[in-house]
Amino acid sequence: MEKFKVYVSDYDYPDLEIEKGILEPIGAQVIGLQCNTGEGLAEQAADADVILQQYAQIGRDTISKLKKCKAICRYGIGLDIIDLEAAHEHGILVTNVPDYCIDEVAEHAITLSFMLLRRIPMYDHATHEGKWHWKESGAPLFQFRNLTCGIIGFGRISQNMIHKIKPFGFKIQVYDPHVSSSYMRTFGVSKEDLDTVLSTSDLVAVMCPYNEETHHLINDKTLRMMKQSAVLINCSRAKVVDNDSLYKALRQGWIASAGLDDVEEEPAKLAAWTPTGNPLFSLQNCIITPHVAYISENALIECRRVAAENAKAVLLGQTPPNICEPA
Numbered sequence: 396m397e398k399f400k401v402y403v404s405d406y407d408y409p410d411l412e413i414e415k416g417i418l419e420p421i422g423a424q425v426i427g428l429q430c431n432t433g434e435g436l437a438e439q440a441a442d443a444d445v446i447l448q449q450y451a452q453i454g455r456d457t458i459s460k461l462k463k464c465k466a467i468c469r470y471g472i473g474l475d476i477i478d479l480e481a482a483h484e485h486g487i488l489v490t491n492v493p494d495y496c497i498d499e500v501a502e503h504a505i506t507l508s509f510m511l512l513r514r515i516p517m518y519d520h521a522t523h524e525g526k527w528h529w530k531e532s533g534a535p536l537f538q539f540r541n542l543t544c545g546i547i548g549f550g551r552i553s554q555n556m557i558h559k560i561k562p563f564g565f566k567i568q569v570y571d572p573h574v575s576s577s578y579m580r581t582f583g584v585s586k587e588d589l590d591t592v593l594s595t596s597d598l599v600a601v602m603c604p605y606n607e608e609t610h611h612l613i614n615d616k617t618l619r620m621m622k623q624s625a626v627l628i629n630c631s632r633a634k635v636v637d638n639d640s641l642y643k644a645l646r647q648g649w650i651a652s653a654g655l656d657d658v659e660e661e662p663a664k665l666a667a668w669t670p671t672g673n674p675l676f677s678l679q680n681c682i683i684t685p686h687v688a689y690i691s692e693n694a695l696i697e698c699r700r701v702a703a704e705n706a707k708a709v710l711l712g713q714t715p716p717n718i719c720e721p722a
Contacts, residue, residue, distance in 0.1 A: 398422035399710050402440035404451035405431035406470075407663075413696065414447065417703040423710060432666055433476075437461055445706040448477070450664045455481035466709040468702045469719075471495060471689065475605045475632060476664075479721040490705040490717045494551075495698045496689035501556040503688035504600050504630040507654030508560075511626045512539070512598060514652075516682055534624060534651050537597065540564025545596030547589070547612070548603030548631065549574045556600065557582055568592055571603070593620040598628065605632030613637060618644040625650045630688045633657035642674045645681055652680040656688040 401423045403411060415425045423444075430436045433452035437460035440446055444463055446453070449470045458464075458481045466488040467477055472495055482489050510516065514532040521531035529536075542565055546553050549571035557567055567584040568591070576586035589612075593599060599621060603609050613627070613636040621627070627650055629636045638659040644650050658675060662668040663686050670676035675683065689698075701717070708715040 397424045399424070399444040400442055401425050401445045401447060401706055401710075402443045403427045403447045403449075404433070404436055404440070404453070405429050405449050406447075407449070408695065408699065413699040414703045417700065417707055418710075421707060421710060423706075431664055433457060433664075440464075445709055447702055447706060450476070450661075452476045452664065453482075454478045458482055458485050458487060461485070461487065466490060466706060466715070468705045468709075468715075470698050470702045473604065473632060474719055479719065483721050488709060488715065489719045490702070490709075490715050491719050492698050492701040492705075493717055495701070496691075496694045497551050497555050499691050499694050500552045500602075500630050500688045501559055503656060503684070504552075504556055504602065504628050505560055507628050507630070507656075507682060507684075508544075508598050508600065508626060511628075511652045511654050511682065512537075512542070517652075517679065520679055537624075538564075542566070542597040543568065543595055544598045544600065545570070545587075545592035546584075547571070547592065547599065547601045549579060550602065550604070552630075553600075553602040554582060556602065557584060565598070568596065589617070590620060593617055594622070596625060597622065598626050601627070601629040601631045601635050603631055603635065605635055609635050611635070611637040611640075613641065615640045615643070618649050621650050623648060623650065627653040628655075629653070630656045633659045633661055638673060638675055641681070642678070645675075645678050652682070654682045654684075656684050657686040658683060661686075 401418055411425055411427050418425050428439055431450045437457045445466045447468050455478045464487050469491040472491055477489055517532040544565040544567050546569045549569050568587045569579055569584050570589045570592040579586045618640055658673050675681045705715040705717055
């Protein structure tokens with residue numbers, strides 16, 4: 396007999412067999428929804444004991460209507476799409492998957508970085524137009540070992556990225572006001588202020604969490620600090636980068652190119668989307684991937700398993716291993 400109801404707010408997996416395999420044996424019914432915006436979720440999942448969440452925005456209004464819900468279990472690390480304060484006030488636990496996709500996001504950021512530093516997309520476009528000369532890319536190329544990589548944020552993904560790119564000879568500097576310089580030195584990198592990282596780096600990788608402090612951290616002012624030959628990479632939340640400012644910077648040559656894993660409107664969280672609303676998609680020197688930095692076959696399986704195990708612990712009256720508290 397089914398004792399619990401677990402709703403999956405939204406998912407782009409082929410099925411929910413992993414979740415069912417973990418939760419059905421304890422008497423949970425797993426019900427898949429496709430409420431990726433979060434609108435109407437409280438009505439669709441009114442009798443939920445637990446909600447597993449991928450992209451859906453779950454704010455205070457939704458949380459206040461979830462009268463039976465004991466937990467919201469994120470498929471992933473970031474918590475900016477859940478109102479943690481409201482959940483805490485209503486006695487709803489929030490969990491995430493903290494060790495998820497650390498390799499994948501670091502490797503995706505490195506791939507975008509190397510591709511743009513070597514101007515691969517530009518050369519590919521030139522050859523398809525019948526241009527067969529190194530000058531056709533319109534920008535100089537440099538040896539990696541003579542370049543400075545600046546990283547914004549010093550979490551586990553940034554640390555993984557540093558470990559992977561150090562053998563290429565980059566000088567690495569990091570901006571993170573919440574981490575000490577002595578700790579950074581144990582990774583062989585220097586702690587610098589934001590202005591220094593932006594103005595002296597050939598490659599700037601944004602790897603910080605998204606919050607009020609980091610909203611539009613990359614904007615007109617900060618982009619103008621960067622070298623004209625610099626490459627910007629963002630595999631963090633899209634809203635850390637002001638897309639209108641970046642468009643101006645790329646069109647007017649403030650920087651050379653950019654690689655993004657998402658755009659500000661976050662298409663995965665919209666019911667309908669076309670690229671025409673964002674001018675970045677019209678630029679050849681802006682490479683955009685569809686929020687896939689976190690994806691690998693192994694990572695997706697692990698993410699789903701851990702999220703379901705968190706839900707299972709809550710339903711059995713246990714303390715889940717990955718509880719997230721409000722700041």
